[in-house]
Amino acid sequence: MTLNPADESLAARLPKGVLREVSPAYLEEPRGRYFGQAGLVAAPRDVEEAAAVVRACAEMRVPVVPRGGGTGLVGGQIMPEGPAPLVLSLERMTAIRGLYADEGVMLAEAGATLQQARDAAAGVGRQFPLSLAAQGTAQIGGVLSTNAGGVNVLRYGNARALCLGVEAVLPSGEIMHDLKRLRKDNTGYDLRDLLIGAEGTLGVITAASLALAPVPAETGVAMLVVESPEAALQLLSLAQARMAGGVTAFELIAGEGLDFLADHFPQVRQPLDPRPEWMVLVEVGLPAGLAADAALEGLFVAGAEAGLVSDGVIAQSGQQAAEFWSMREHIPEANRAVGAIASHDISLPLSEIAGFIRDAGAILASMGDMRINCFGHLGDGNLHYNLFPARGRHRDEYDDLRRELSGRIHEMVVTRGGSFSAEHGVGRLKTGDLARWGDPARLAAMRAIKQALDPAGIMNPGAILPMPT
Numbered sequence: 224m225t226l227n228p229a230d231e232s233l234a235a236r237l238p239k240g241v242l243r244e245v246s247p248a249y250l251e252e253p254r255g256r257y258f259g260q261a262g263l264v265a266a267p268r269d270v271e272e273a274a275a276v277v278r279a280c281a282e283m284r285v286p287v288v289p290r291g292g293g294t295g296l297v298g299g300q301i302m303p304e305g306p307a308p309l310v311l312s313l314e315r316m317t318a319i320r321g322l323y324a325d326e327g328v329m330l331a332e333a334g335a336t337l338q339q340a341r342d343a344a345a346g347v348g349r350q351f352p353l354s355l356a357a358q359g360t361a362q363i364g365g366v367l368s369t370n371a372g373g374v375n376v377l378r379y380g381n382a383r384a385l386c387l388g389v390e391a392v393l394p395s396g397e398i399m400h401d402l403k404r405l406r407k408d409n410t411g412y413d414l415r416d417l418l419i420g421a422e423g424t425l426g427v428i429t430a431a432s433l434a435l436a437p438v439p440a441e442t443g444v445a446m447l448v449v450e451s452p453e454a455a456l457q458l459l460s461l462a463q464a465r466m467a468g469g470v471t472a473f474e475l476i477a478g479e480g481l482d483f484l485a486d487h488f489p490q491v492r493q494p495l496d497p498r499p500e501w502m503v504l505v506e507v508g509l510p511a512g513l514a515a516d517a518a519l520e521g522l523f524v525a526g527a528e529a530g531l532v533s534d535g536v537i538a539q540s541g542q543q544a545a546e547f548w549s550m551r552e553h554i555p556e557a558n559r560a561v562g563a564i565a566s567h568d569i570s571l572p573l574s575e576i577a578g579f580i581r582d583a584g585a586i587l588a589s590m591g592d593m594r595i596n597c598f599g600h601l602g603d604g605n606l607h608y609n610l611f612p613a614r615g616r617h618r619d620e621y622d623d624l625r626r627e628l629s630g631r632i633h634e635m636v637v638t639r640g641g642s643f644s645a646e647h648g649v650g651r652l653k654t655g656d657l658a659r660w661g662d663p664a665r666l667a668a669m670r671a672i673k674q675a676l677d678p679a680g681i682m683n684p685g686a687i688l689p690m691p692t
């Protein structure tokens with residue numbers, strides 16, 4: 224590998240054998256909006272090596288960009304501007320260090336993929352309930368650093384709720400040992416919580432203590448047709464009242480998304496005919512003795528009697544349940560195939576959602592001819608509100624309108640007490656939104672925390688907070 228003198232000098236200070244070839248795999252992100260740069264890529268084998276790498280970077284004032292699976296959707300994992308950073312990849316720290324089935328705890332290194340962690344938990348008869356479509360590639364360090372959510376937040380909470388402790392390398396190069404297996408530990412400021420969701424700006428997570436959950440004895444999945452988002456929300460309330468905490472997922476799906484699927488993934492079976500305007504995918508997980516099919520049938524009947532549900536289908540086998548989920552998980556891919564003008568990962572108080580969808584639809588219709596695919600984790604108040612060109616038109620034709628459209632949507636969301644970034648984070652894509660919509664006192668506290676922990680500003684500069692000038 225040929226290096227420039229500065230990178231060569233840094234390379235000489237790194238532990239032997241940590242360097243990797245700088246290749247596009249470390250510089251890309253899934254939406255293709257940004258392409259990164261790197262002077263060096265280092266992949267430490269253990270926390271001591273990771274600490275040595277960060278210490279060397281701190282001494283030489285070289286930025287460090289932590290990299291997990293690279294699946295982040297807001298550009299936090301690549302640094303296209305400023306001095307060329309060292310990319311610190313966790314790909315070689317993949318061990319499951321400990322499994323404590325009776326405690327419901329797993330110790331996993333940050334480079335283990337979410338799927339590996341889920342499989343390890345299943346191997347001892349437990350579940351690690353965080354689940355999202357990118358789980359085969361996304362790593363534990365990445366999902367914690369973005370505080371990822373996924374489809375089971377309704378029942379089990381997001382990554383933060385499932386993390387009991389972390390081991391991390393701080394920007395000084397010191398190792399923070401906080402890998403506790405404790406559910407209770409009130410001993411001062413919670414640095415674990417600071418690192419979770421920090422998108423690599425306050426340190427490198429090298430391992431985590433994760434909470435496991437029992438596997439429900441009975442599971443079931445249904446697709447139910449609802450008249451409107453309002454009816455879907457009333458159905459959610461009904462489902463929660465009937466299932467006593469047993470609803471594990473409640474996903475809203477719009478007819479527009481089903482059309483996109485039919486156009487671009489005709490092989491994905493759509494069980495509901497005619498194609499509904501709105502539907503929900505409901506998953507339940509129940510204790511032994513409560514049949515999931517019967518519970519879902521009961522929900523269907525009660526929903527129909529209340530005028531909320533007009534049609535539906537309950538999965539008759541594990542394979543059919545997987546097909547239902549596959550349909551839901553193909554929607555983002557179908558969106559990519561259509562090509563969005565703008566995508567929004569928003570959350571709202573549940574009682575504001577129906578009004579938002581109604582008002583936003585009317586306002587956008589007055590701004591231009593476009594299609595809206597509004598879908599997502601309704602049970603968490605989290606919607607993916609994505610805009611697409613009208614049939615026969617291309618997204619480029621909306622270039623002049625894009626910024627205004629997103630501005631209007633975020634304004635409507637924030638005015639209703641919602642968030643402009645529910646689960647993907649801020650990264651580099653939404654630093655402007657954070658500056659625009661963030662509470663000033665909260666932003667000042669965030670800058671103070673960054674300054675205190677990373678005075679030289681080497682950890683992922685430009686992510687969350689703008690690059691210092």
Ligand SMILES: Cc1cc2nc3c(=O)[nH]c(=O)nc-3n(C[C@H](O)[C@H](O)[C@H](O)COP(=O)(O)OP(=O)(O)OC[C@H]3O[C@@H](n4cnc5c(N)ncnc54)[C@H](O)[C@@H]3O)c2cc1C
Nearest residue numbers: 291292293294295299362364365366371372373423428646
């Ligand atoms: C198809 C698809 C579906 C998705 N579905 C969901 C969903 O349903 N819910 C949801 O919440 N998200 C979803 N996401 C986003 C997902 O949460 C993130 O992609 C994932 O959590 C990031 O993990 P990663 O290992 O790929 O991290 P990367 O993309 O590599 O990094 C993400 C950020 O974390 C930082 N980082 C990574 N590892 C570390 C570490 N060890 N220490 C410190 N910082 C680190 C990076 O610097 C970057 O800022 C989806 C993404 C895709 C592509």
